[in-house]
Amino acid sequence: MYTPNLTQSGINVNVQKAKYAVRGPVPQRAFEIEQELKAGKEHPFKKVINCNIGNPQLLGQHPISFYREVSSLLVCPDLLSNPKIEEIYQPDVIKRAREMLAQIPGGVGAYSNSQGLPFIVSDVASFISNRDNAPCDPKSVFLTQGASPGIQTILNMLIRSPNDGILVPMPQYPLYTGSIALYGGKALLYELDEQSGWALTVESIQKTIDEARKFDITPRAIVIINPGNPTGACLPRENIQQVLELAHRENMLVMSDEVYQTNIYNPDEKPFISFRQVLLEAKNKEKLAGLELISFNSISKGFFGECGIRGGYFQMENIDPFAWQEIYKLASLNLCPNVLGQCVVDFMVNPPKPGDASYPKYLEESQGILKSLQHRARKLSAALNDIDGCTCQPVESAMYAFPKIAIPAKAVQHARDVLHIPADLMYCFSLLESEGVCVVPGSGFGQASGTYHLRTTILPRDEEFDEMVERFKRHHLAFQEKWKE
Amino acid sequence: MYTPNLTQSGINVNVQKAKYAVRGPVPQRAFEIEQELKAGKEHPFKKVINCNIGNPQLLGQHPISFYREVSSLLVCPDLLSNPKIEEIYQPDVIKRAREMLAQIPGGVGAYSNSQGLPFIVSDVASFISNRDNAPCDPKSVFLTQGASPGIQTILNMLIRSPNDGILVPMPQYPLYTGSIALYGGKALLYELDEQSGWALTVESIQKTIDEARKFDITPRAIVIINPGNPTGACLPRENIQQVLELAHRENMLVMSDEVYQTNIYNPDEKPFISFRQVLLEAKNKEKLAGLELISFNSISKGFFGECGIRGGYFQMENIDPFAWQEIYKLASLNLCPNVLGQCVVDFMVNPPKPGDASYPKYLEESQGILKSLQHRARKLSAALNDIDGCTCQPVESAMYAFPKIAIPAKAVQHARDVLHIPADLMYCFSLLESEGVCVVPGSGFGQASGTYHLRTTILPRDEEFDEMVERFKRHHLAFQEKWKE
Numbered sequence: 001m002y003t004p005n006l007t008q009s010g011i012n013v014n015v016q017k018a019k020y021a022v023r024g025p026v027p028q029r030a031f032e033i034e035q036e037l038k039a040g041k042e043h044p045f046k047k048v049i050n051c052n053i054g055n056p057q058l059l060g061q062h063p064i065s066f067y068r069e070v071s072s073l074l075v076c077p078d079l080l081s082n083p084k085i086e087e088i089y090q091p092d093v094i095k096r097a098r099e100m101l102a103q104i105p106g107g108v109g110a111y112s113n114s115q116g117l118p119f120i121v122s123d124v125a126s127f128i129s130n131r132d133n134a135p136c137d138p139k140s141v142f143l144t145q146g147a148s149p150g151i152q153t154i155l156n157m158l159i160r161s162p163n164d165g166i167l168v169p170m171p172q173y174p175l176y177t178g179s180i181a182l183y184g185g186k187a188l189l190y191e192l193d194e195q196s197g198w199a200l201t202v203e204s205i206q207k208t209i210d211e212a213r214k215f216d217i218t219p220r221a222i223v224i225i226n227p228g229n230p231t232g233a234c235l236p237r238e239n240i241q242q243v244l245e246l247a248h249r250e251n252m253l254v255m256s257d258e259v260y261q262t263n264i265y266n267p268d269e270k271p272f273i274s275f276r277q278v279l280l281e282a283k284n285k286e287k288l289a290g291l292e293l294i295s296f297n298s299i300s301k302g303f304f305g306e307c308g309i310r311g312g313y314f315q316m317e318n319i320d321p322f323a324w325q326e327i328y329k330l331a332s333l334n335l336c337p338n339v340l341g342q343c344v345v346d347f348m349v350n351p352p353k354p355g356d357a358s359y360p361k362y363l364e365e366s367q368g369i370l371k372s373l374q375h376r377a378r379k380l381s382a383a384l385n386d387i388d389g390c391t392c393q394p395v396e397s398a399m400y401a402f403p404k405i406a407i408p409a410k411a412v413q414h415a416r417d418v419l420h421i422p423a424d425l426m427y428c429f430s431l432l433e434s435e436g437v438c439v440v441p442g443s444g445f446g447q448a449s450g451t452y453h454l455r456t457t458i459l460p461r462d463e464e465f466d467e468m469v470e471r472f473k474r475h476h477l478a479f480q481e482k483w484k485e
Numbered sequence: 486m487y488t489p490n491l492t493q494s495g496i497n498v499n500v501q502k503a504k505y506a507v508r509g510p511v512p513q514r515a516f517e518i519e520q521e522l523k524a525g526k527e528h529p530f531k532k533v534i535n536c537n538i539g540n541p542q543l544l545g546q547h548p549i550s551f552y553r554e555v556s557s558l559l560v561c562p563d564l565l566s567n568p569k570i571e572e573i574y575q576p577d578v579i580k581r582a583r584e585m586l587a588q589i590p591g592g593v594g595a596y597s598n599s600q601g602l603p604f605i606v607s608d609v610a611s612f613i614s615n616r617d618n619a620p621c622d623p624k625s626v627f628l629t630q631g632a633s634p635g636i637q638t639i640l641n642m643l644i645r646s647p648n649d650g651i652l653v654p655m656p657q658y659p660l661y662t663g664s665i666a667l668y669g670g671k672a673l674l675y676e677l678d679e680q681s682g683w684a685l686t687v688e689s690i691q692k693t694i695d696e697a698r699k700f701d702i703t704p705r706a707i708v709i710i711n712p713g714n715p716t717g718a719c720l721p722r723e724n725i726q727q728v729l730e731l732a733h734r735e736n737m738l739v740m741s742d743e744v745y746q747t748n749i750y751n752p753d754e755k756p757f758i759s760f761r762q763v764l765l766e767a768k769n770k771e772k773l774a775g776l777e778l779i780s781f782n783s784i785s786k787g788f789f790g791e792c793g794i795r796g797g798y799f800q801m802e803n804i805d806p807f808a809w810q811e812i813y814k815l816a817s818l819n820l821c822p823n824v825l826g827q828c829v830v831d832f833m834v835n836p837p838k839p840g841d842a843s844y845p846k847y848l849e850e851s852q853g854i855l856k857s858l859q860h861r862a863r864k865l866s867a868a869l870n871d872i873d874g875c876t877c878q879p880v881e882s883a884m885y886a887f888p889k890i891a892i893p894a895k896a897v898q899h900a901r902d903v904l905h906i907p908a909d910l911m912y913c914f915s916l917l918e919s920e921g922v923c924v925v926p927g928s929g930f931g932q933a934s935g936t937y938h939l940r941t942t943i944l945p946r947d948e949e950f951d952e953m954v955e956r957f958k959r960h961h962l963a964f965q966e967k968w969k970e
Contacts, residue, residue: 005738011642012644018818053596057591108793145630182815182818292491318489319489323491329505332505335631
């Protein structure tokens with residue numbers, strides 16, 4: 001008799017412990033419903049509005065034309081020997097493709113170096129140098145397929161045993177708790193203060209560290225998501241300074257997830273400031289000496305939203321050369337990040353410049369998208385706050401709102417005793433089944449006990465946006481009515 | 486005082502144990518030498534010939550035009566509204582791009598479903614059904630970014646503790662031993678028989694299993710690389726049958742790495758036969774009931790060689806639905822394989838057909854590459870066998886030769902006592918420094934104790950191929966001369 005290996009008792013428990021709500025039961029059910037609608041099955045709505053994931057092009061955002069025009073030449077270099085292409089593309093598009101191809105040995109179909117193509121690594125380093133006004137060594141940059149694999153590589157290295165802990169904000173993007181479980185470590189949650197716009201306080205971090213040490217857990221690193229996912233908060237300089245000092249004092253590496261650094265909606269009062277810039281400021285030279293900082297960025301967010309291409313990078317300060325070799329080796333096991341993704345990283349850090357023929361269109365597209373996101377961020381938080389039993393902090397940045405939802409006691413009880421699921425999951429299922437809006441329950445991100453939230457993107461466009469708000473409001477009222485005492 | 490976290494004592498030991506020779510010290514030194522040559526530094530040669538990795542486009546192989554023409558339209562759909570494109574591309578290229586885009590929600594810049602785009606998953610299933618003459622359920626297919634991440638996902642699930650073992654051939658592709666170390670399991674090596682053309686024998690597998698059980702190691706899966714990397718051997722049907730029966734008897738999952746299934750150079754005597762086909766044959770219905778089989782494929786190999794695009798898939802038989810959910814969840818943590826890579830998988834399984842305008846060119850390109858590879862496979866093994874102290878088994882398939890190299894006792898002693906490195910690594914460094922040929926030492930793949938090998942690709946083209954053989958021969962003779970008694 002053959003007994004299967006890949007069964008509940010046969011699969012690594014850490015794999016089983018890892019959870020990832022963004023593609024959890026609600027989005028999976030939404031996918032089913034979409035198939036059912038296609039097959040002609042009746043639902044109370046004609047179309048699912050997907051607000052579960054920051055995937056702007058799925059909701060109709062047009063890609064930045066310059067990125068895609070150059071990409072088409074990179075994937076099909078034979079076009080460059082066809083004179084007709086000069087009637088189709090601006091000269092700077094063609095020039096850029098030629099220049100890049102001259103520096104990509106074998107083209108986009110050849111494996112690159114595991115760290116990434118040297119000229120792109122170098123362009124990333126220049127971008128970071130300029131952004132932070134502090135020189136960046138190209139050796140400190142690794143290209144990746146989106147931010148996630150880089151984050152996983154670092155967590156995998158840091159976690160040696162179940163006694164190693166990683167500080168993660170609550171609420172957080174569940175890649176963190178999921179990956180920490182997968183690598184067998186402990187996620188140490190520090191609570192953000194919802195009342196003060198999801199502010200980060202050192203007291204809360206310190207409390208979490210002290211608690212962990214009581215149980216002999218070593219806090220090895222702290223994850224900061226800035227701009228915040230799912231919170232939408234953007235950290236002020238003093239806060240960053242405090243976190244760095246605390247990390248230095250407590251001997252933790254800092255992982256700074258900065259993938260939303262371009263999605264800033266209140267730039268005068270709440271600009272994006274990188275952790276690296278604060279770390280390298282002159283006054284910190286002594287005080288923060290040697291502090292390990294790794295920052296992550298991605299082509300999936302910003303105004304470009306090139307999620308499906310899979311590209312990103314991480315950059316490291318004060319990392320031991322031994323660790324660099326280990327990172328290189330782990331990167332090598334998967335050979336290299338996809339080369340077109342690397343090229344799109346290059347567009348992100350080295351876009352068209354004033355004077356280039358493509359510049360006006362690039363500016364119009366990028367500014368148009370950012371303005372529209374800013375508009376939707378404000379409109380959504382206002383609309384949510386307008387609903388009884390729903391409160392939403394300002395969406396200063398990123399792509400999400402994380403409103404608090406009042407759920408009647410009877411509904412909470414029903415979810416717990418009858419359905420055996422969190423009450424916010426029941427709420428989200430109900431919203432999906434009755435109105436076809438797909439969002440993710442707050443329990444997937446972490447929330448204070450006894451409170452209920454959900455994460456929705458700000459990404460639906462124009463008519464769909466208003467429709468989404470309308471459906472949401474209608475469901476919320478019906479839900480309150482159904483479960484009132 | 487701040488003590489860094491990412492140091493030798495601070496990094497997970499399993500990460501440190503993982504080794505990956507294909508991008509190990511020899512290729513890293515080759516990369517340095519290339520930079521030095523560019524900077525004008527003198528070496529005894531003008532150019533490094535890279536034979537360390539199956540990366541055909543790096544060595545000048547032109548990509549399949551149809552793949553890239555359609556890709557250019559997928560990455561820049563605006564081209565489709567420009568009438569000039571009809572003067573550039575064949576109508577079937579344009580039609581294919583339109584049809585695909587209609588089935589890619591949001592285009593290649595949007596995250597897809599974590600399993601992969603449904604129409605591509607379905608095309609892969611049809612391809613497998615036709616290949617094996619046995620229906621394939623689309624649900625059993627997952628798209629991946631090359632074969633490697635899929636292999637890692639399955640190994641990660643199978644390895645629960647250091648007492649879980651995975652059978653791996655010796656010699657093997659080092660992704661396996663590297664990943665098994667990373668996930669904290671035991672690699673159980675079974676020896677292939679070099680004298681009989683690297684034949685796989687059940688006796689050798691059984692011996693490894695029996696030995697493992699003595700030490701309370703549970704063999705959970707067996708990895709077969711067919712066609713063989715680095716051996717170049719292609720397994721006959723009887724052999725596959727024997728392995729499946731053994732795996733069933735010993736309760737092991739079978740992982741069949743079939744990424745070289747199109748690289749077959751003696752198709753009449755040694756055709757490619759998939760493990761799945763043998764598993765599903767009528768006579769095996771009872772005998773192999775329930776045997777878990779996972780097969781891997783990739784766009785990086787074959788005649789397409791689209792390494793840098795990163796695409797692939799795995800397909801599963803007899804896998805528990807619980808395991809499917811866990812696999813889906815792990816895939817979700819990294820959101821989705823890059824969408825263009827998924828599309829190139831679609832070209833691989835659904836290429837131009839007779840009657841399509843692009844078909845003649847497609848046929849000419851694909852057959853041209855395969856014939857040339859076949860020619861080089863034969864020429865290389867003959868040339869290596871022609872050298873005193875070098876013997877090479879026939880290269881029936883895949884992209885590599887794995888010749889045995891006689892290393893004089895004095896050289897072995899010097900490597901061991903003075904350099905403290907394996908003798909074959911010393912040999913490969915010497916070949917690189919004196920002649921600029923970059924190959925990988927056999928010790929990176931595993932070899933019988935007291936024997937020395939190296940892996941070289943068959944990929945250099947035309948003049949470079951002859952040049953490579955010439956350099957290799959010259960070094961080999963000089964090396965023998967230098968270290969003779």
